[in-house]
Amino acid sequence: MQEAKDLKGYKQEVQDALDNSFLRTAMDNFAVAYRTGRANAFAGLDVENLIAQIAASKDSAIGQMDALFDEFKANAEKTGTRVHLARTAQEANEIIAQIAKDNQVNKIVKSKSMTAEETLLNHHLEAQQFEVVETDLGEWIIQLRNEGPSHMVMPAIHLSRYQVADLFSEVTGRKQDSEIERLVKVARRELRRQYLEADMGISGANFAIAATGTIGLTTNEGNARLVTTLPRVHVALVGLEKLMPTLNDALKVNRVLPRNATGQGITSYVTWITGPNACASAPEGQKIFHIVFLDNGRRELARDPVFKEVLRCVRCGACANVCPVYRMVGGHQYGHIYIGAIGLILTYFFHGREKARNLVQNCINCEACKSICAAGIDLPRMIKEVHTRIQDAEGHPVKSVLLSKVMKNRKFFHSLLRSAQKVQKPVTGGTPYLRHLPQIFAKEHNFRALPAIANKAFRDTWDHIKPHVATPRYRIALFAGCALDFVYPEQLEAAVKLLADCDVAVDFPMEQSCCGLPVEMMGEKDAAVAVAYQNLTAIHPEPYDYILTLCASCGSHLKKAYPRLLEDDASVQKELNEFADKIIPFSQFVNDVLKVEASDFMPSKLKATFHAPCHLCRGLGVTEPPHDLIRKAGYEFVPAAEEQTCCGFGGTYSSKFPQISAQILEKKLEDIQKTGAATLITECPGCILQLRGGAVKHGLDIDVKHLSEALADKHKKPSS
Numbered sequence: 001m002q003e004a005k006d007l008k009g010y011k012q013e014v015q016d017a018l019d020n021s022f023l024r025t026a027m028d029n030f031a032v033a034y035r036t037g038r039a040n041a042f043a044g045l046d047v048e049n050l051i052a053q054i055a056a057s058k059d060s061a062i063g064q065m066d067a068l069f070d071e072f073k074a075n076a077e078k079t080g081t082r083v084h085l086a087r088t089a090q091e092a093n094e095i096i097a098q099i100a101k102d103n104q105v106n107k108i109v110k111s112k113s114m115t116a117e118e119t120l121l122n123h124h125l126e127a128q129q130f131e132v133v134e135t136d137l138g139e140w141i142i143q144l145r146n147e148g149p150s151h152m153v154m155p156a157i158h159l160s161r162y163q164v165a166d167l168f169s170e171v172t173g174r175k176q177d178s179e180i181e182r183l184v185k186v187a188r189r190e191l192r193r194q195y196l197e198a199d200m201g202i203s204g205a206n207f208a209i210a211a212t213g214t215i216g217l218t219t220n221e222g223n224a225r226l227v228t229t230l231p232r233v234h235v236a237l238v239g240l241e242k243l244m245p246t247l248n249d250a251l252k253v254n255r256v257l258p259r260n261a262t263g264q265g266i267t268s269y270v271t272w273i274t275g276p277n278a279c280a281s282a283p284e285g286q287k288i289f290h291i292v293f294l295d296n297g298r299r300e301l302a303r304d305p306v307f308k309e310v311l312r313c314v315r316c317g318a319c320a321n322v323c324p325v326y327r328m329v330g331g332h333q334y335g336h337i338y339i340g341a342i343g344l345i346l347t348y349f350f351h352g353r354e355k356a357r358n359l360v361q362n363c364i365n366c367e368a369c370k371s372i373c374a375a376g377i378d379l380p381r382m383i384k385e386v387h388t389r390i391q392d393a394e395g396h397p398v399k400s401v402l403l404s405k406v407m408k409n410r411k412f413f414h415s416l417l418r419s420a421q422k423v424q425k426p427v428t429g430g431t432p433y434l435r436h437l438p439q440i441f442a443k444e445h446n447f448r449a450l451p452a453i454a455n456k457a458f459r460d461t462w463d464h465i466k467p468h469v470a471t472p473r474y475r476i477a478l479f480a481g482c483a484l485d486f487v488y489p490e491q492l493e494a495a496v497k498l499l500a501d502c503d504v505a506v507d508f509p510m511e512q513s514c515c516g517l518p519v520e521m522m523g524e525k526d527a528a529v530a531v532a533y534q535n536l537t538a539i540h541p542e543p544y545d546y547i548l549t550l551c552a553s554c555g556s557h558l559k560k561a562y563p564r565l566l567e568d569d570a571s572v573q574k575e576l577n578e579f580a581d582k583i584i585p586f587s588q589f590v591n592d593v594l595k596v597e598a599s600d601f602m603p604s605k606l607k608a609t610f611h612a613p614c615h616l617c618r619g620l621g622v623t624e625p626p627h628d629l630i631r632k633a634g635y636e637f638v639p640a641a642e643e644q645t646c647c648g649f650g651g652t653y654s655s656k657f658p659q660i661s662a663q664i665l666e667k668k669l670e671d672i673q674k675t676g677a678a679t680l681i682t683e684c685p686g687c688i689l690q691l692r693g694g695a696v697k698h699g700l701d702i703d704v705k706h707l708s709e710a711l712a713d714k715h716k717k718p719s720s
């Protein structure tokens with residue numbers, strides 16, 4: 001559980017997690033197995049459509065939350081269920097404690113409930129002398145260790161079986177074997193008697209069906225059935241966002257939930273409870289059944305135009321499963337109580353900005369969570385919005401205020417880069433890298449060789465190199481982005497040469513600036529908006545067939561984020577739509593629009609592999625064109641494992657959390673080396689900076705190239 005601390009203290013805890021080799025191996029194994037399991041579970045299903053259905057149905061339910069609560073309450077009370085509404089976590093805990101007191105409860109058994117974790121229910125009940133026993137295996141383990149969950153579905157994923165065996169030995173007073181089946185038997189034996197002795201069972205619920213006053217629970221261990229059946233009192237603590245109009249709505253969610261959570265077609269137990277059932281241990285032969293709905297900010301969230309979609313979350317935990325940062329540091333450093341991408345957001349709303357402040361900065365913006373979310377939530381966007389809100393409330397750090405001031409003034413920004421080029425000689429030693437970083441940078445940031453600023457920016461050579469195309473097939477505006485313009489102009493030059501050979505007229509509008517993604521990542525939304533206006537003014541889309549970019553991050557930001565950033569300005573909508581529609585990444589243009597052929601390239605025997613930039617494959621949805629082009633250019637294409645997993649760059653992220661960035665990079669380079677390819681091709685200057693810098697630092701014999709260079713090297717001149 002993340003406690004409030006300064007960024008330095010948080011980074012130290014992150015470092016401790018990175019140093020935990022068991023955690024790293026467990027997370028790696030899980031991440032790989034999860035992807036395969038999920039793919040198999042969804043085989044033959046239209047996943048996108050299923051997710052869209054969930055999003056629509058949850059949005060509709062969120063919009064009528066109060067009405068659904070009233071309907072649920074009326075229907076449930078007809079069956080003899082008592083329904084409560086708690087405005088806060090404290091109020092929910094007090095209601096539940098009072099129910100326990102009123103019913104002379106001593107011992108309570110609990111099944112897993114993230115909502116109960118959110119309210120810190122166990123602490124509250126234990127402080128009032130109730131004995132509370134968790135009965136989900138993972139939850140029981142972490143309860144015994146006095147820890148919070150490190151995953152929403154698998155709360156003890158951070159522990160090895162040896163650690164669990166030691167713990168069980170301590171609890172039972174007998175040495176326990178570390179074989180998993182035996183450990184499960186120990187837990188079963190210890191917990192069985194607890195169910196029989198308990199006076200009250202507390203559960204959560206995955207669904208609350210308004211039409212019938214029914215709650216639904218999906219579990220794998222069967223403990224929730226015992227918790228809700230054996231004791232004479234049952235209390236279900238349910239977040240208001242679990243309300244759905246009908247059973248059909250819930251079944252839609254349940255088709256996706258287990259598949260997305262654990263790669264199962266269905267969980268072992270799906271339990272529907274409508275009203276109190278017969279119960280031999282209850283004095284009147286019928287169970288006492290209470291449902292406590294928790295608001296704790298949910299009703300306010302449901303009215304928030306930006307954040308209401310976070311209430312769609314069905315708690316599948318998949319956004320943690322695919323997150324490269326979670327994979328490195330685990331849930332205790334990547335959430336407070338709720339874990340993973342959704343945890344970063346919910347922490348702010350349910351537990352306050354103190355607890356969320358560090359967490360929201362630890363997102364690399366890779367969009368893996370968004371691409372897998374069972375409810376189609378735009379999680380990276382929400383994380384950025386929370387970051388901005390926190391900075392707006394607490395004041396923006398000097399560093400990001402300065403950066404946003406610089407970014408808003410293109411001429412000043414570019415003059416700074418030109419000045420830096422002039423003074424960098426002592427640290428480059430005449431090489432293309434910054435070899436001798438000042439001591440303040442040296443240690444943490446030394447995991448990759450950083451490139452020097454190019455002798456001449458692309459924009460400063462444009463007048464000389466602009467090709468003349470007599471009869472163009474297409475007219476394009478080239479959007480460079482800062483890294484290509486000032487650090488890797490040769491990648492743009494290679495593209496321009498190839499495009500001219502293919503009869504494409506290229507224009508380079510000089511007033512274009514940084515795309516603005518770095519400032520948005522730093523929580524500087526105003527600066528991101530200002531820069532978006534500058535670029536929209538610089539590049540009028542009308543005369544061009546396309547606006548082409550060689551930087552996937554710029555492309556994705558221009559196409560997807562600009563419409564959102566400028567959505568309130570009606571006067572620019574027409575031009576903005578045309579601008580966004582015309583944005584195209586290099587590979588898609590060359591492969592799908594120009595339709596180059598293998599015969600256009602010289603044959604080669606070189607083996608090449610590809611790294612898919614996050615904002616190309618997920619941001620822009622472009623996956624196959626780069627593969628096709630690599631093959632057409634005559635390379636032997638050898639795919640790398642986890643091709644679409646982030647390289648660890650993430651712009652300003654890699655300088656804020658260099659230790660995580662370094663570990664992600666290391667894993668990526670291992671996968672690339674295993675292909676045996678001498679050439680690594682990618683389509684984003686940020687990924688090149690990271691991967692080439694890492695390869696140089698590790699002394700690897702891998703040539704890291706932009707796709708534009710890989711193609712231009714092999715392209716036959718039209719006359720040849």
Ligand code: SF4
Nearest residue numbers: 323363364366367369
């Ligand atoms: S965008 Fe990437 S790093 Fe950020 S929370 Fe989502 S998966 Fe994790």
Ligand code: SF4
Nearest residue numbers: 313314316317319373
């Ligand atoms: S945000 Fe999406 S992926 Fe994450 S737990 Fe919720 S539904 Fe699952």
